[in-house]
Amino acid sequence: MGRDPGTASLEDRTSLEGELTSVSFRDDVTGYTVARVETSRGEEATVVGCFPLPSPGERLRFEGRWKVHPRFGPQFDVSFCRAEAPVSEEGLIRYLGSGVIRGIGPVLAARIVGVFGADTLRVLDEDFPRLREVPGIGERRREEFRLAWEAHRQRRGVLLFLHDHGIGAATANRIVRRYGDEAERVVRANPYQLAEDVEGIGFATADRIALKGGLDPGDPARVRAGLLFALRKAAEEGHVLLPRGELLRRAGDLLDLTADLEPALEGALEDGLLVQETFSPEPWKGEARGVYVPSLCRAEEAAAARLRDLLARPGSSEDPREAQEDLGKLEASLGITLAPAQREAVLAALLSRVVVVTGGPGTGKTTLVRLLVNLCEARGESVLLGAPTGRAAKRLGEATGREAKTLHRLLEFEPHTGRFQRNASNPLEGSRLVVDEVSMVDLPLFSCLLSALPRHGSLVLVGDADQLPSVGPGSVLRDLLASGAVPSVTLQEVFRQAEESRIVRSAHRILRGHLPEWENTPELQDFYFVPQEDPVRTAELVVELVSSRIPARFGLDPLLDIQVLCPMHRGDAGAQSLGARLQHALNPFGRELRRGSRVFREGDRVMQLRNDYDREIYNGDLGRITWVAPEGNLLHVRFEGREVPCLDEDLDCLMPAYAVTVHKAQGSEYPAVVVPLVTQHYVLLQRNLLYTAVTRGKRLVVLVGSRRALSLAVHNETIRARFGALAERLRHSGGMDE
Numbered sequence: 001m002g003r004d005p006g007t008a009s010l011e012d013r014t015s016l017e018g019e020l021t022s023v024s025f026r027d028d029v030t031g032y033t034v035a036r037v038e039t040s041r042g043e044e045a046t047v048v049g050c051f052p053l054p055s056p057g058e059r060l061r062f063e064g065r066w067k068v069h070p071r072f073g074p075q076f077d078v079s080f081c082r083a084e085a086p087v088s089e090e091g092l093i094r095y096l097g098s099g100v101i102r103g104i105g106p107v108l109a110a111r112i113v114g115v116f117g118a119d120t121l122r123v124l125d126e127d128f129p130r131l132r133e134v135p136g137i138g139e140r141r142r143e144e145f146r147l148a149w150e151a152h153r154q155r156r157g158v159l160l161f162l163h164d165h166g167i168g169a170a171t172a173n174r175i176v177r178r179y180g181d182e183a184e185r186v187v188r189a190n191p192y193q194l195a196e197d198v199e200g201i202g203f204a205t206a207d208r209i210a211l212k213g214g215l216d217p218g219d220p221a222r223v224r225a226g227l228l229f230a231l232r233k234a235a236e237e238g239h240v241l242l243p244r245g246e247l248l249r250r251a252g253d254l255l256d257l258t259a260d261l262e263p264a265l266e267g268a269l270e271d272g273l274l275v276q277e278t279f280s281p282e283p284w285k286g287e288a289r290g291v292y293v294p295s296l297c298r299a300e301e302a303a304a305a306r307l308r309d310l311l312a313r314p315g316s317s318e319d320p321r322e323a324q325e326d327l328g329k330l331e332a333s334l335g336i337t338l339a340p341a342q343r344e345a346v347l348a349a350l351l352s353r354v355v356v357v358t359g360g361p362g363t364g365k366t367t368l369v370r371l372l373v374n375l376c377e378a379r380g381e382s383v384l385l386g387a388p389t390g391r392a393a394k395r396l397g398e399a400t401g402r403e404a405k406t407l408h409r410l411l412e413f414e415p416h417t418g419r420f421q422r423n424a425s426n427p428l429e430g431s432r433l434v435v436d437e438v439s440m441v442d443l444p445l446f447s448c449l450l451s452a453l454p455r456h457g458s459l460v461l462v463g464d465a466d467q468l469p470s471v472g473p474g475s476v477l478r479d480l481l482a483s484g485a486v487p488s489v490t491l492q493e494v495f496r497q498a499e500e501s502r503i504v505r506s507a508h509r510i511l512r513g514h515l516p517e518w519e520n521t522p523e524l525q526d527f528y529f530v531p532q533e534d535p536v537r538t539a540e541l542v543v544e545l546v547s548s549r550i551p552a553r554f555g556l557d558p559l560l561d562i563q564v565l566c567p568m569h570r571g572d573a574g575a576q577s578l579g580a581r582l583q584h585a586l587n588p589f590g591r592e593l594r595r596g597s598r599v600f601r602e603g604d605r606v607m608q609l610r611n612d613y614d615r616e617i618y619n620g621d622l623g624r625i626t627w628v629a630p631e632g633n634l635l636h637v638r639f640e641g642r643e644v645p646c647l648d649e650d651l652d653c654l655m656p657a658y659a660v661t662v663h664k665a666q667g668s669e670y671p672a673v674v675v676p677l678v679t680q681h682y683v684l685l686q687r688n689l690l691y692t693a694v695t696r697g698k699r700l701v702v703l704v705g706s707r708r709a710l711s712l713a714v715h716n717e718t719i720r721a722r723f724g725a726l727a728e729r730l731r732h733s734g735g736m737d738e
């Protein structure tokens with residue numbers, strides 16, 4: 001029984017029973033609710049917390065504590081809530097007539113309750129045919145009600161069951177959406193399945209459900225799930241495999257078990273859930289065995305095999321002298337003299353089936369690709385151009401004057417099956433494939449690309465190995481270079497025009513471990529560092545720069561041209577907090593839509609977070625919100641001149657984009673970038689992150705923040721090594737997988 005807030009000891013855990021009368025606030029994503037309740041003693045109380053929204057009329061039993069809010073007074077802070085069927089006739093009518101059961105409105109509800117009174121719910125549950133006693137309900141309608149009532153009961157039961165297992169409202173709804181009536185069965189049979197199928201449920205939640213359901217912590221099923229999860233998590237961090245010892249350590253930590261996990265690992269290997277490969281010499285400090293999830297092992301094996309096959313075949317030109325002559329003629333006709341390394345790269349592309357060309361900004365990659373394409377076409381080859389992102393493909397197309405596609409489009413990705421239509425049995429039609437921005441290509445995509453390459457095709461891979469590696473697993477570009485097995489050319493010379501850009505000079509200095517140079521002179525520069533030690537002041541300064549100083553001095557539009565790039569999400573100068581500050585400064589008014597902590601406002605700059613092949617918008621695409629529906633559940637975004645409606649789940653893949661992380665900006669370029677650097681972000685202050693951020697700016701780069709943070713970033717060379725064995729497989733061709 002609830003206590004009177006006036007007399008209760010405010011910190012005691014207690015319970016409260018009553019009926020919901022109104023909802024003042026509800027966040028559909030988290031389930032956070034502020035509501036008024038009429039207690040069973042007829043008093044009004046405010047309840048606050050995360051719980052499934054009950055249907056009107058249901059009786060609620062809350063557990064929690066009374067707290068005193070400084071402004072709103074006593075509130076019941078809910079830690080648990082269970083909905084119980086209403087008993088009063090009034091409650092029953094409100095419950096049945098609230099719309100929870102399709103087809104029953106308040107009038108019909110009153111008629112039903114009028115006949116069965118307090119016994120209504122029992123009749124509906126156990127004695128449905130008696131509904132005939134209610135006047136005015138025909139046979140067909142009755143059957144419709146029966147089905148609707150059944151569905152409602154099941155859904156309600158599942159939601160309550162999930163709630164009992166500590167699953168919040170939003171997640172519970174996602175589970176029900178995914179499994180329907182099967183939800184309870186799946187959760188009971190194998191809670192770990194949830195972590196695989198349902199977004200927002202990780203291993204920890206699934207594990208909590210399993211342990212709550214009585215599973216022994218050392219149960220082999222649990223250990224197996226832990227091993228699998230450790231590998232999946234590693235893949236999210238970019239690893240293709242984990243050395244066996246490392247996997248056992250990580251799984252032990254995850255499961256909080258000191259027991260021997262070897263037997264469970266052996267079982268998982270025997271059942272083919274995991275795959276183990278042994279490499280020689282030992283690649284990982286005394287460890288020779290790497291454990292994979294099968295798909296990644298297959299991808300690595302296939303990529304290595306296909307590359308070895310390409311390396312064993314002669315290039316499209318077998319005569320170096322002839323190739324040199326052709327190139328010389330082309331240079332003369334275009335009035336370009338390639339630098340020796342550029343020439344070496346073009347010739348290597350002609351003389352081998354696969355070549356890697358890497359170099360920083362302004363080292364002439366695009367120029368040599370243009371010549372190579374010309375040369376190949378003149379020799380009768382058909383050249384395909386591709387890049388991992390839409391923006392990179394567009395740039396490649398513009399630079400070469402040819403059509404360039406995203407790799408997904410080139411390989412004819414089918415969103416519904418998740419497969420590529422171009423593959424080994426239906427290869428690409430073209431004799432040479434040139435791929436730009438290869439640093440962003442992960443191992444699974446690389447493997448698919450290789451298998452779709454025609455048997456007699458050639459591959460030119462161009463990229464900057466100092467950029468951040470791909471988001472997905474693997475470090476393809478670095479591994480190819482590290483293997484020493486694939487012909488490769490590193491471009492180091494920065495050409496004069498590019499050298500004049502301080503952005504380019506700074507980027508190269510950063511790579512060499514030197515602080516960038518800047519001068520705050522009256523003449524406009526393209527690279528600045530604005531020192532500020534305090535993180536909060538840094539955030540304020542970023543807002544000031546973006547909203548007034550840069551637009552005034554450089555004539556750039558803050559909403560279109562300037563991108564703030566943060567090393568991290570969190571912290572005073574992190575993407576989250578800065579994004580909100582910038583939104584407030586740049587676009588404070590207008591119709592808005594709230595989604596959890598995100599606010600979308602008409603006029604906002606937004607970023608798409610996932611590839612959406614149906615609507616043809618891709619991860620990292622930027623757009624502007626052009627319209628928000630007055631009732632606030634739909635908005636329109638203009639992406640590249642195209643108006644795209646975004647509704648419900650689409651909104652989960654959208655975020656305001658005034659400030660984004662450097663990782664999100666990979667492969668994109670912006671007229672101006674502003675980068676806050678604060679020591680709070682020390683974990684991510686790494687050279688390749690700073691380098692990636694700086695090279696995203698075309699006309700202006702402004703670093704703002706602490707000198708120490710800048711110095712930390714420049715000097716921190718540690719690139720977290722990604723576990724994988726592509727380089728090993730290539731180095732020791734004919735090795736372990738034969």
Ligand SMILES: Nc1ncnc2c1ncn2[C@@H]1O[C@H](COP(=O)(O)OP(=O)(O)OP(=O)(O)O)[C@@H](O)[C@H]1O
Nearest residue numbers: 337338339360361362363364365366367495497498
């Ligand atoms: N051999 C060359 N001689 C003189 N100038 C060159 C040569 N190669 C390239 N350049 C010039 O250097 C500049 C940078 O070249 P390019 O755009 O090809 O480099 P990039 O490596 O693709 O650069 P980014 O990665 O920044 O796009 C261009 O202005 C280009 O005209």
